[in-house]
Amino acid sequence: MTKSQELFARAQKTIPGGVNSPVRAFKSVGGTPLFMERAKGAYMYDADGRRYIDYINSWGPMILGHAYEPVVKAIQEKSLGSTSFGAPTELEIEMAELIVSMAPNVDMVRMVSSGTEACMSALRLARGFTGRNKFIKFEGCYHGHADAFLVKAGSGVATFNIQTIPGVTAGVSVDTLTAPYNDIDAVEKLVAENAGQLAAIIVEPVAGNMGCIIPAPGFLEGLRAICEKEGIVLIFDEVMTGFRLAPGGAQQRLGVNADLVTYGKVIGGGMPVGAFGGKREIMQHISPSGNVYQAGTLSGNPIAMIAGYTMLRTLNDNPVIYKELDEKTEYLHKGLDKALSKGNLPFVINQLGSMISVHFSDKPVIDFSSAASANNTYFNRFFHSLLDQGIYLPPSAFETWFISAALTKEDIDETLRAVEKAVLS
Numbered sequence: 001m002t003k004s005q006e007l008f009a010r011a012q013k014t015i016p017g018g019v020n021s022p023v024r025a026f027k028s029v030g031g032t033p034l035f036m037e038r039a040k041g042a043y044m045y046d047a048d049g050r051r052y053i054d055y056i057n058s059w060g061p062m063i064l065g066h067a068y069e070p071v072v073k074a075i076q077e078k079s080l081g082s083t084s085f086g087a088p089t090e091l092e093i094e095m096a097e098l099i100v101s102m103a104p105n106v107d108m109v110r111m112v113s114s115g116t117e118a119c120m121s122a123l124r125l126a127r128g129f130t131g132r133n134k135f136i137k138f139e140g141c142y143h144g145h146a147d148a149f150l151v152k153a154g155s156g157v158a159t160f161n162i163q164t165i166p167g168v169t170a171g172v173s174v175d176t177l178t179a180p181y182n183d184i185d186a187v188e189k190l191v192a193e194n195a196g197q198l199a200a201i202i203v204e205p206v207a208g209n210m211g212c213i214i215p216a217p218g219f220l221e222g223l224r225a226i227c228e229k230e231g232i233v234l235i236f237d238e239v240m241t242g243f244r245l246a247p248g249g250a251q252q253r254l255g256v257n258a259d260l261v262t263y264g265k266v267i268g269g270g271m272p273v274g275a276f277g278g279k280r281e282i283m284q285h286i287s288p289s290g291n292v293y294q295a296g297t298l299s300g301n302p303i304a305m306i307a308g309y310t311m312l313r314t315l316n317d318n319p320v321i322y323k324e325l326d327e328k329t330e331y332l333h334k335g336l337d338k339a340l341s342k343g344n345l346p347f348v349i350n351q352l353g354s355m356i357s358v359h360f361s362d363k364p365v366i367d368f369s370s371a372a373s374a375n376n377t378y379f380n381r382f383f384h385s386l387l388d389q390g391i392y393l394p395p396s397a398f399e400t401w402f403i404s405a406a407l408t409k410e411d412i413d414e415t416l417r418a419v420e421k422a423v424l425s
């Protein structure tokens with residue numbers, strides 16, 4: 001029995017399912033989740049002392065690799081001056097100013113403690129601002145686990161094949177309308193049917209919770225135009241893409257403007273941080289300047305802020321990081337193409353910037369139904385073969401792989417050798 005197996009058995013006695021977030025449990029791919037002990041750069045080490053090349057990077061935050069020294073040092077120093085005040089600090093202004101300077105269309109920003117909170121609050125704000133109730137989300141997009149979003153909600157939910165979720169009442173989901181990703185006609189139809197009733201359209205500008213799905217040309221621009229015409233708030237959920245695809249996230253990279261943007265993951269440098277921001281005329285409706293209520297005891301927490309600030313500052317001051325991330329991911333993409341071609345199953349690689357995923361499918365993967373119809377049983381075998389060879393992929397075919405700046409070409413070559421071995425066996 002491995003240490004991870006022992007720990008997993010023990011964990012299940014006091015933690016539901018043995019984990020504090022469902023996808024970690026390996027339920028979709030089978031087997032025992034690995035319990036991690038430490039990580040440095042591109043490598044994670046499990047409780048049995050085995051080393052893994054990490055393609056999850058904490059689901060995105062560790063874009064500079066694990067235990068990035070300036071972040072670790074900043075946390076250490078800052079914690080000596082207390083871990084929380086519950087009162088405003090200058091650091092929060094610096095963080096807000098930095099975010100505003102990096103992100104297009106963000107005049108003001110409110111810090112929260114998770115991506116879930118950011119999306120939940122942005123939706124409330126859009127509703128409060130427009131005085132309308134309904135909103136559109138896309139099948140397979142994940143916007144955190146607030147009730148209203150748990151309708152056709154991507155990875156975690158898809159992994160467990162849950163359709164309706166106990167505890168989410170019809171009352172809270174009745175105003176959630178869904179359309180297939182990349183289907184602008186479906187959106188137009190919904191908008192026509194619900195004229196004057198839509199507060200928001202929320203979208204992952206590059207979807208990352210059904211594998212990586214690239215927006216079709218014109219899709220985001222189409223949403224922008226519809227929102228403009230109908231007075232609907234366009235919310236980009238950039239929890240995954242923010243500060244990852246460019247200093248200004250998907251908005252900058254794809255050249256489409258949102259009215260509100262949500263952040264998480266990279267923004268906290270590995271600490272629990274989220275944020276939502278946008279145009280001043282909308283953001284001013286948040287309490288205490290407006291009457292759309294939103295609050296948080298640990299929002300803007302000094303340790304979380306110094307970690308996030310140090311991370312964002314590094315990214316902002318070294319734009320070459322993005323170029324290198326793109327090059328590495330393209331190198332991986334090309335290598336995967338070659339290695340997977342040696343197997344006998346059709347595959348699709350979707351990639352944009354440092355987000356990439358593999359679906360075992362013979363047709364393009366452009367939305368949730370094409371992602372779900374891929375050969376996910378084969379993905380699970382692929383996953384385990386790689387894991388056995390020390391390569392740590394997300395434990396579900398419905399997740400994006402995240403590349404970190406710490407990953408080297410040698411690491412990628414090692415990964416590609418493992419991929420070749422996996423598809424040949």
Ligand SMILES: *Cc1c(COP(=O)(O)O)cnc(C)c1O
Nearest residue numbers: 114115116142143144239240264
């Ligand atoms: C991870 C994620 C969230 C939720 O963020 P948490 O910090 O896990 O609450 C929301 N939206 C997207 C696009 C995400 O990838």
